[in-house]
Amino acid sequence: SVLEKSKQLAAWSAVDEHVHPDYRVIGIGSGSTVPYVVERIVSQGAEANKNRVFIPTGFQSKELIVSSGLSLGDVDQYPTIDVTLDGADEVDTQLNCIKGGGACHLREKVVAEAAQTQVHLFILVADYRKNVEYLGTNFKAGVPIEVVPFAYAKVLQNLHQVLNSPKASLRMAVAKAGPVVTDNGNFVIDAPFDLEIMKEPYTIMAQIKMLTGVVEVGLFCHMARAAYFGNQDGSVTVKW
Numbered sequence: 001s002v003l004e005k006s007k008q009l010a011a012w013s014a015v016d017e018h019v020h021p022d023y024r025v026i027g028i029g030s031g032s033t034v035p036y037v038v039e040r041i042v043s044q045g046a047e048a049n050k051n052r053v054f055i056p057t058g059f060q061s062k063e064l065i066v067s068s069g070l071s072l073g074d075v076d077q078y079p080t081i082d083v084t085l086d087g088a089d090e091v092d093t094q095l096n097c098i099k100g101g102g103a104c105h106l107r108e109k110v111v112a113e114a115a116q117t118q119v120h121l122f123i124l125v126a127d128y129r130k131n132v133e134y135l136g137t138n139f140k141a142g143v144p145i146e147v148v149p150f151a152y153a154k155v156l157q158n159l160h161q162v163l164n165s166p167k168a169s170l171r172m173a174v175a176k177a178g179p180v181v182t183d184n185g186n187f188v189i190d191a192p193f194d195l196e197i198m199k200e201p202y203t204i205m206a207q208i209k210m211l212t213g214v215v216e217v218g219l220f221c222h223m224a225r226a227a228y229f230g231n232q233d234g235s236v237t238v239k240w
């Protein structure tokens, strides 16, 4: 499909550009675009990959690394990562992004930060739907917020009554009765905000993060070094 082709295009371009032969520690994100990242890295050959370790950002990411025959590393062992490639739900013109559509944003942010230094790189790969001027333009589900189960009702109340997100809701599972449970054993709340608020993602991220019981917020601000988008016409857009 055009959509899958655009994901592959973004992923292959980002890998070709940023996964250098001498890069040994590589962070692998979550979602439906990163399998194309791993596919392209595998295609660099066994020789190129034999001395590399790959750091997962959750269960799906770990399974992808293992099933692709790549070596698994742990972020405890490799606190500094050469490059991390990850998907996103939306990316604005400043490279701020919404992440957490796959409920993996806590470990994704830890692994992204490990790559976010002067030298190392956190790179986003996404299809054309994610390339927006302001967050919240296409992605209407709201900001994903990982919360400890004990506190979820209180966080919901604060989002409704204090942070002006009346539609904030607990993310319910589809193939399981009850709420989605993250790889860390927590719940996810999706909190939609007005477009005006989403024009200052760092501000709302900080306000959400201060709520008692919030573990991590699916807004990654000033972290990515570049974003690669596959377009419907087969071209690639790169935002720096």
Ligand code: DER
Binding pocket: 029, 030, 031, 032, 033, 034, 086, 087, 088, 089, 098, 099, 100, 101, 102, 103, 104, 105, 108, 126
């Ligand atoms: O949940 C996440 O942050 C994932 O990276 C996800 O948002 C990526 O989405 P995708 O399936 O469109 O690649």
